[in-house]
Each structure stands twice: as C-alpha cells, then as structure tokens.
Amino acid sequence: MSVDLMQNEADRLERMSGMLKRRGVILPAFEIHGGAKGLYDFGPVGGRLRNRVNQTWINHWLALGNIVELSCPTVTPYAVLEASGHVGEFSDFMTVCTKCEEASRADTLLEPSHPNPDALSKAELQTLLIQINPECPNCGEQAWSEVTAQNLMFNTTIGAGSSGRPGFLRPETAQGMFTSFPALLRHNRDRLPFGAIQVGKGYRNEISPRQGMIRLREFNMAELEYFINPYDPANHDFSPWSSTPFRLVADGKEEQKMTIQDAIENNTVRHDTVGYFMAQTYDFLVKVGIDPERLRFRQHESDEMAHYATDCWDAEIHGSYGWIECVGIAHRGCYDLEAHEKATGKTLRARREFSEPKIVEIDGWTMNGATAGPAFRALAGAVKKAVELLPAEATFPLMCQLESGEEIEVLPEHVKRLQRTETITGEWYIPHVVEPAFGIDRIIWHILDHAYDDESKDDDAYTVLRLSKHVAPVDYCVFPLFEKDGMGELARSLHRSLCGKAGVVSVYDSSGSIGRRYARADEIGVPHCLTVDHQSLEDQTVTIRDRDTGEQQRVGIADLV
RNA sequence: GCGGAUAUGGUGAAGUGGUAUCAUAGGAGGUUUCCAACCUUUUGUCGUGGGUUCAACUCCCGCUAUCCGCACCA
Numbered sequence: 177m178s179v180d181l182m183q184n185e186a187d188r189l190e191r192m193s194g195m196l197k198r199r200g201v202i203l204p205a206f207e208i209h210g211g212a213k214g215l216y217d218f219g220p221v222g223g224r225l226r227n228r229v230n231q232t233w234i235n236h237w238l239a240l241g242n243i244v245e246l247s248c249p250t251v252t253p254y255a256v257l258e259a260s261g262h263v264g265e266f267s268d269f270m271t272v273c274t275k276c277e278e279a280s281r282a283d284t285l286l287e288p289s290h291p292n293p294d295a296l297s298k299a300e301l302q303t304l305l306i307q308i309n310p311e312c313p314n315c316g317e318q319a320w321s322e323v324t325a326q327n328l329m330f331n332t333t334i335g336a337g338s339s340g341r342p343g344f345l346r347p348e349t350a351q352g353m354f355t356s357f358p359a360l361l362r363h364n365r366d367r368l369p370f371g372a373i374q375v376g377k378g379y380r381n382e383i384s385p386r387q388g389m390i391r392l393r394e395f396n397m398a399e400l401e402y403f404i405n406p407y408d409p410a411n412h413d414f415s416p417w418s419s420t421p422f423r424l425v426a427d428g429k430e431e432q433k434m435t436i437q438d439a440i441e442n443n444t445v446r447h448d449t450v451g452y453f454m455a456q457t458y459d460f461l462v463k464v465g466i467d468p469e470r471l472r473f474r475q476h477e478s479d480e481m482a483h484y485a486t487d488c489w490d491a492e493i494h495g496s497y498g499w500i501e502c503v504g505i506a507h508r509g510c511y512d513l514e515a516h517e518k519a520t521g522k523t524l525r526a527r528r529e530f531s532e533p534k535i536v537e538i539d540g541w542t543m544n545g546a547t548a549g550p551a552f553r554a555l556a557g558a559v560k561k562a563v564e565l566l567p568a569e570a571t572f573p574l575m576c577q578l579e580s581g582e583e584i585e586v587l588p589e590h591v592k593r594l595q596r597t598e599t600i601t602g603e604w605y606i607p608h609v610v611e612p613a614f615g616i617d618r619i620i621w622h623i624l625d626h627a628y629d630d631e632s633k634d635d636d637a638y639t640v641l642r643l644s645k646h647v648a649p650v651d652y653c654v655f656p657l658f659e660k661d662g663m664g665e666l667a668r669s670l671h672r673s674l675c676g677k678a679g680v681v682s683v684y685d686s687s688g689s690i691g692r693r694y695a696r697a698d699e700i701g702v703p704h705c706l707t708v709d710h711q712s713l714e715d716q717t718v719t720i721r722d723r724d725t726g727e728q729q730r731v732g733i734a735d736l737v
Numbered sequence: 738g739c740g741g742a743u744a745u746g747g748u749g750a751a752g753u754g755g756u757a758u759c760a761u762a763g764g765a766g767g768u769u770u771c772c773a774a775c776c777u778u779u780u781g782u783c784g785u786g787g788g789u790u791c792a793a794c795u796c797c798c799g800c801u802a803u804c805c806g807c808a809c810c811a
Binding site: 191198204211213385386490707721726 | 771
C-alpha cells in the first residue's frame with residue numbers, strides 16, 4: 177500500500193472514530209473521570225446496535241433447531257478455572273531485568289535452553305533461570321529479579337471475610353456451559369448432538385489493550401458449545417454453500433478459494449462439523465453486514481493451536497487494522513468435559529448404544545465373602561482382586577500373589593466359580609465439542625468499518641452508515657415537512673405507533689431543514705425515513721425514503737403501523 | 738511493561754505568560770423548506786493533580802488517557 181493510501185486510511189479512521197463518538201455509538205468509558213484503558217461504552221446508538229448483533233446471532237443459531245440458550249455467572253470460582261486449565265494457561269511467569277527494568281516472560285527467556293519451558297512450574301523456572309542466566313533481550317545484562325506470576329484474569333473474592341473463596345471474572349463464557357452439561361443432557365433427553373449458546377461479557381486483564389475495540393479488558397462474546405458423538409457421522413447439508421467460494425488460508429499455505437464441501441473432501445478442513453460451522457459463521461457475518469470480500473478463514477498452525485484442539489479455524493475480517501481474528505472455530509475434542517470430570521469426580525458423559533450388542537462370556541472365579549472375609553480380614557479386598565484375575569482352569573488351594581507382591585494361600589472354600597453371559601448394549605462416552613467463539617466487539621467494529629461511507633454525494637463529504645437492516649439501531653426516522661398545519665401532530669402520532677410495535681425503534685426529528693434531517697439519519701444508518709407532508713393530511717400517506725438509493729415512494733400510514 | 742508523540746466547545750482544529758479563535762454539530766426563537774439553506778441567540782472553569790509566577794490553557798514535574806513502535810496477548 178502506498179504512503180498516500182495509508183494516510184487516507186488513517187484519516188478515514190479518524191473521521192469515523194469522531195463520528196462514532198459524536199453520535200453516541202462507541203465512546204471511551206468513564207471519560208469524565210479521565211477514562212479507563214481497554215474499557216468502552218456503547219452509547220445510545222451503539223447499545224442498540226450491540227443488542228441487535230447479539231439477537232441476530234442468537235436467532236441464527238437457534239434456527240439450527242437443537243440449540244438452547246444459557247446465561248451463566250461471570251464471577252467464577254477458582255476451582256472451575258483451575259480445572260479448565262485457565263489458571264495455568266492464563267498465568268505468565270514474569271521476571272524483570274534489574275538493569276533496564278524490562279519485563280520478560282521467564283519461559284520465553286529459557287526457550288533456547290529447554291525443550292518446553294511453558295510446562296515448567298514457577299519454582300522450576302526460577303531454578304532454571306538462575307542456572308542459565310540468559311541475557312536480557314533489551315539491554316544484554318544478565319541480572320534477573322525473582323519470578324512472579326502474572327495472571328491475565330481479574331481476581332476477586334466470592335463472599336466476605338474469612339468465608340470468602342477465591343474466584344475470577346470469567347475469561348470466556350464456555351466454562352459455565354461445560355459445567356452445566358448434566359442439565360443440558362437431561363434437557364435434550366440424552367440425545368446428541370445438541371448445542372448451548374451464550375452471549376455475555378468476558379474479562380481479561382490485558383497487559384496492553386490496543387487498537388480501539390480490538391483488544392479490550394471487558395468484552396462481549398458469544399459462544400456456541402456443540403456437543404457431538406464422535407462415533408456418529410455428522411451428515412451436514414452443505415448444499416446451501418455449493419457455489420460459495422470460501423477464502424481459506426490452510427496451515428502455513430497460500431490462500432486458496434474453494435467450496436466448503438471441497439475443503440472437507442480434500443481434508444483441508446479436517447472435521448465436517450468444523451466446516452459446517454465455518455459456513456454458518458460466514459452466513460452470520462454476511463447477514464450482519466460484513467463484506468464477504470474482506471472475510472477469510474485461517475487455520476491455526478499446529479504449533480499455535482491450543483494443546484487440546486484437533487483443528488481450529490479463525491474467521492478473519494479485514495478492516496482498518498488489517499486482518500483481525502473475529503471468530504475462532506475449534507474442535508476441542510473431549511478436553512473440557514474430561515477436565516471437569518477429573519476435577520470433580522462427576523460423570524459428564526452421554527450414552528451410546530452399540531449397533532449390535534456385545535456378548536461377553538464371563539468364566540472365572542470370585543471370592544466367597546462369607547468365608548474369605550473373616551479369613552483374610554484387611555487383605556480381603558486385595559485377595560478378591562487377585563482371585564478375579566485367575567483363569568477359569570485354576571485349582572485350589574493356590575498360592576496367590578496380591579497386587580502388593582505379598583503371597584497368600586487361598587483355599588477352595590474361599591472362592592466361588594463365576595459363569596455367566598453378559599449382553600453389553602452400549603457405553604458411556606465423553607462427548608466431543610466443536611466451539612465457534614465470536615468476539616462481538618471486534619465484529620461490531622468491522623460492521624461499522626465496512627458500513628462507513630463518507631465519500632459519496634458529489635465531491636462533498638457526506639456520511640452514510642450502510643448498515644444491514646438486521647442490525648441498524650434505528651428502524652425509522654419520522655419527519656414532519658413543517659411543524660405546522662397538523663403535520664407535526666400526524667408525524668408524532670405515527671412515530672408513537674411505530675415505537676409501540678415490538679422490536680421497532682423510531683426517532684422523531686423536526687429540527688432543521690429536511691435535507692439536514694436525512695443527513696442525520698444517514699449518518700447512523702437508519703434504513704428508512706418517513707416524511708409527513710401536505711398530501712399526508714389529505715390521504716393518510718407518507719413518503720418513505722430508502723437510505724442507500726435516496727428514492728422515495730408513497731405508502732399508506734395504515735400499511736406501516 | 739519500555740520508548741516516542743499527543744491531550745483546547747459534542748466533533749475536528751488554530752492560538753497566546755494577562756481566562757480564547759475558527760469550522761462543524763447541538764438547544765431555543767424566527768424565515769424558509771423533500772436531501773447538511775438563512776437570521777438571532779446559546780453551549781467551554783483549554784484531560785487531571787502539583788510546582789514556578791502578581792498572574793498558567795500557555796513553562797516545569799507527576800498521574801490518567803489516546804496514537805505509533807517494541808514487548809505481551811488471540
């Protein structure tokens with residue numbers, strides 16, 4: 177890109193940020209107190225926009241038919257996030273150069289000298305740091321402070337005083353959905369696949385939030401956890417996208433264009449549910465106004481993929497900050513449910529029936545509790561275990577070796593022959609999870625970026641926000657041509673009727689020339705303006721103006737309300 | 738977290754050691770009116786705390802925030 181173009185782009189970004197602030201779309205939070213880094217307000221226009229994006233997202237996934245919506249707490253006990261791996265993953269062990277005071281990650285410093293320093297504990301890192309004493313990447317000195325843990329999650333205490341338990345503000349919404357798995361399974365009457373969605377706030381105490389809304393300390397996210405049976409074929413219908421070329425950047429390769437079906441068949445996308453959600457994500461993003469020409473999917477390279485994931489694709493959107501990851505679609509395998517199972521001892525499994533029952537012949541020995549119990553007392557349990565391992569042809573008395581290595585004599589009266597046929601019709605398994613996770617703030621930023629147009633209308637600057645009608649914060653502006661002869665009254669009553677309709681937002685505006693009012697409406701992307709004029713008083717019709725074409729038609733008031 | 742730059746009406750900008758200018762937007766009143774028209778009027782303790790000074794928006798220091806590098810993060 178030439179220097180001129182970059183300057184144009186920067187100027188446009190500045191004009192756009194100014195407009196977003198002036199019109200109450202996005203503005204720095206707590207500004208009268210000096211502001212707070214990484215925190216933003218959605219203003220009177222933006223709040224509505226955010227809500228419509230969220231609602232469109234919810235509706236998009238509910239349309240799949242097997243999705244339920246949850247709302248889990250943002251305050252989360254320590255144990256939950258410890259089980260999920262966040263306490264470990266979101267902690268960085270930092271050390272500071274005592275000469276130049278540059279902070280570095282201890283594991284990064286030790287990377288040249290250790291195969292996997294990421295996996296080391298704080299104490300191990302400390303020992304190794306002293307042993308190796310690497311050079312400071314900033315000043316070259318070899319003098320490090322003590323290693324300290326820096327956690328990217330917000331700490332808090334749940335409860336007061338001595339009964340308070342440590343907790344965090346959640347760094348993602350997913351864990352609440354995993355810990356609710358038993359309720360979800362019951363709700364879905366034990367049948368997979370099904371999904372749970374949640375939109376809400378997440379918190380990460382980023383060291384350095386940057387680039388406007390791209391990295392925030394409190395952010396809006398929307399996640400779907402889709403639970404599948406890994407033994408079942410998915411049978412997704414890809415026909416709606418049979419002629420849609422997706423821009424795909426596969427693991428370290430150049431960008432290619434292909435249909436999602438082809439990508440799955442040639443194993444570029446390794447799992448068909450991941451591919452299906454990529455296609456659904458594409459539809460959603462286009463619906464809310466993302467330019468499909470500036471949307472691509474990039475596969476995580478094997479070394480950047482989270483350790484549990486088997487395939488992961490990011491939807492990246494191109495805007496003023498370049499290509500930005502806005503959605504992550506990860507196949508998480510059974511990692512999360514298994515982790516919570518291990519930590520709690522609770523079963524987080526679904527049942528699958530075998531296509532053919534397995535017949536198992538049991539022929540062997542077991543302990544006769546009535547005689548062996550008193551004989552072996554404390555050892556009885558170990559004896560039972562050992563006896564059940566013996567083959568059917570064993571004869572007693574027998575010197576039997578216990579697990580502990582101890583030998584003990586087992587007499588015939590201590591044992592019973594066990595012979596039966598068992599039919600096993602199925603098994604309990606840990607469902608796999610495919611998770612599309614959406615960064616709503618980043619998506620909203622790009623919706624605005626793609627919709628913002630201030631270079632139209634002759635040579636004069638004129639701003640139009642070409643928002644999709646699904647997300648436009650205001651549906652109608654109602655204008656009286658004059659505020660006299662009863663036009664004002666008629667316009668107000670039309671405005672109130674529109675506001676009374678479910679889900680419709682109307683704004684009444686009577687100040688300034690009609691052109692100025694159209695301009696104000698265009699700037700925040702109102703799709704339609706309704707103008708009450710002299711003719712309206714006679715025949716109860718108004719003009720309806722289209723934002724993007726400027727064309728007007730007459731419609732009856734009765735048809736609008 | 739480190740380095741550099743910046744902070745003036747709602748927005749975008751001038752400017753000066755003696756409480757401030759322009760454009761644009763907003764409110765009120767009026768003329769006019771279907772694509773940012775006109776007139777009158779109004780809207781600011783110049784980011785914040787401290788210092789220097791008779792006097793600080795202006796000079797100096799701290800803080801906070803914003804932007805750009807580096808680092809960090811997804």
